[in-house]
């Protein structure tokens with residue numbers, strides 16, 4: 072896996088320590104298949120300085136415009152956001168940012184609700200337990216692979232009870248469409264993926280986007296990349312990725328994670344693990360990434376094919 076600090080088409084992973092708008096000037100038009108990010112929300116987290124809302128929105132608009140320039144015509148852009156809060160009043164950022172995408176001609180495919188069970192307990196309103204992913208495409212021709220992200224059917228053995236298909240399974244045996252409400256645990260202190268970052272993505276959230284919206288060899292991009300979760304979800308599925316992160320300490324933490332991927336020592340929460348239910352014994356242990364370079368993967372497949380053919 073070739074990792075570089077500045078944009079290079081021959082890299083597998085570009086991780087830039089600086090402002091995303093500077094990095095974007097190095098990127099050609101129509102380059103990325105998927106852009107996915109969670110920007111700062113302007114709520115005073117340790118990595119942001121609170122600005123007037125108009126100044127914050129103006130910067131977001133610039134990053135969105137430049138990102139859309141670098142998006143392929145058959146590509147997708149996913150902006151993951153929560154609420155801006157001022158004097159106890161919430162302003163949903165997806166509502167404020169939607170016009171910037173719509174004005175550029177992008178088409179909203181889903182407004183995905185990411186639901187999680189843990190967070191701050193509010194005292195003057197109901198505790199917030201979801202955030203949103205706005206998924207836009209640049210055109211009507213876009214990649215959407217449903218099979219790799221199907222989830223188990225609730226009643227997998229349910230069959231048609233009348234008509235010409237009587238007795239046949241009524242649901243898809245590969246599983247069902249995961250819908251637009253995703254219950255995925257957020258990364259709190261006891262999560263296997265926790266780093267020093269206070270707002271990192273769970274890898275499985277981004278794996279679902281990468282697997283459904285890109286194909287192997289495609290490029291992904293995260294302009295506010297933090298500790299590199301978008302890059303991890305991309306490289307473990309043989310995609311290439313570019314990220315920008317302003318803060319050196321998160322940048323360094325990301326590099327440590329990439330090295331762990333390379334050495335096959337990074338542990339992640341498996342996509343197939345159900346949300347913890349104290350009444351069920353359904354524990355699936357953490358998964359250790361087994362990283363293969365494309366050459367190693369091609370050799371393994373060739374070897375398995377030869378072994379199979381020598382048996383038949």
Ligand SMILES: C[S@@+](CC[C@H](N)C(=O)[O-])C[C@H]1O[C@@H](n2cnc3c(N)ncnc32)[C@H](O)[C@@H]1O
Pocket residue numbers: 089090091092108109110111118268270271272273294295296297298299300301315316317318321
């Ligand atoms: C919500 S966090 C993203 C975390 C990321 N999703 C992860 O999994 O680690 C937003 C990140 O954007 C970074 N950031 C803020 N302004 C930036 C800019 N202009 N260019 C690049 N990164 C920036 C912050 O330092 C912070 O780490």
